[in-house]
Amino acid sequence: MRLMLPDSFTLLLVGTVGLATILPARGEAAVGVGLFTNVMIALLFFMYGTRLSREAILGGIRNWRLHLLVLSITFGLFPLLGLAVVQALGSHLDPILGTGLMFLAVLPSTVQSSIAFTSIAGGNVAAAICSASLSNVIGVVATPALVALLLHLKGGVSLDAMGQIFLQILLPFVVGHLLRRWTSAFVTRHRHLFAPLDRGSILLVVYSAFSEAVKNGIWTKLSVDDFLFIVAVDLAILAVIMVAATLLGRLFRFDRADEIAILFCGSKKSLASGVPMASVLLPAASVGIAILPLMIFHQVQLIACAFIARRIAARQVAVESGTPAEA
Template sequence: MIRRIASLLDPFLMALIATVVLASLLPARGAFVPIVGAAADAGIVLLFFLHGAKLSREAIWEGARNWKLHLAVLAATFVLFPLLGLACGALPFLPAEFAAGLLFLTLLPSTVQSSIAFTAIARGNVAAAVCAASFSNLAGIFVTPALVALLLGGATGGFSWASAQTIVLQLLLPFMAGHLLRPWIGGFVTRNKAWLGKVDRGSILLVVYSAFGAAVVEGLWQRVPPLGLLVLALVCLALLAIVLGATWWLARAMKLPREDAVVLLFCGSKKSLASGVPMAGVLFPAASVGIVLLPVMIFHQLQLIACALIAPRLGRQAES
């Protein structure tokens, strides 16, 4: 039993936790603050450049054919989730900072790698999962900042021209540059997927260290007691359970083929940590990024554990 639980733990999340511990014990101070901040900004630019380079144009055109499924995934990601996020914000026992973090979580695009992997394990439509996850991430570049500005304008300090300029320079332009250069660098990206993945994760860890370090200096752990973390985890678990049930019900209501229903279940119920970390670094004040990312990190692990339990069962049902 212990081995099975350990196998469900995401090694990357363990690295994230270690980074949070490091930032809590040794946050950047004094002259190191601008150095770490500049490195984190560079990491965000590199991260979105690689996101753009990985996005296959063929997958975009091929996926446009199954528009019914992709619209359902986008609706779950950018309509159902945000509505639930607003409902979470109305919970009387939830602090305002946690409510803002949960709402930000619900505005993020879906994951790519894990959605595709779990769809394959469940014997779903893998090609459609690739397209649905790619569409979600492409839409998230534009939709997530717009929804944050609309629904979280106060938490971000207001959406000004400077904020829009930062989004364009750190998120949109690197993403477009990576995608436009894909015909020349796509082969390199594919051949070196393993170590580029480490660069990808390293950039996220750097942003997390910068964000949590700034939050710790501002008194993060004095504002977040252990009981508060437990309540936050329970709310994230309830949110995940509702979305998993809703996407499976929606697939049946739409009378989707079983293989496409699996895609909607896994792509429509996930939120991307890889997109959430750098976006939070751009969209929120430095002192509040750490606490905003807590729900994202907790939900990330819960979704992996839940889908790791569901996918093999669906796969066995398909085989039988």
């Protein structure tokens, strides 16, 4: 029953949407929120670069087959599935929600939850750390490129948008990683000071995006049926990807521990990277609605993967103890 309850962060997201609905940022306040949001996004990706361990990535090169498969699922199979779903739904899907589903499909994997669920299920945690980290490094470049290729927003990503991507995402990330020799120890010692940055920046972007969406009449354009429809579509996409990741892991003869890492790293999409990227890559007027599929997918993947990880762990305990599988 606990697995069906939303986590605290999901409740904060809902509360932020409610705040933006009642008190959207307007006028000079909106300008100030927008500038502060841009600074927070840059700082967030600076911290991503600082936290990334070069040794962890280099150490994972030995398991290149696993990483290649996870990356192929994350930036290959997932976008193809997203494109197929949007094309199949056609006129039944609001165009902005369709953009949101496609944007969801091209995002990198999560780091924390991929590693946590791999650990719970008894998988290869070291491989999960390397694979999830590599996914986020490549995603800094791959996600904007796939957005330009698949979404065709105003003919692609404009020079202004590319400049924003460079200034708010790529440059802070690279600088953070280059300076980690001097900053990593400080960040580690004072991680409690930086812990709110990830969630705080997401909540800030959500507030800014939904303020804009409220001013553009989001709640007159989005019905309860639309919301439930996106929940169903997200569940279907997650189910297909998890089945595909499992089958591919077995097809390429990975051992059980690696199969688990592939399952959980390949099926995730990062809310932490996705929401800030959306504010840079997508038109401001559509961001509030477009990130809904990602926000819903965040909760769906947490519930489903927590349940599956515990089932895998329980099954392994039953096998090792000789307990019948039905138990």
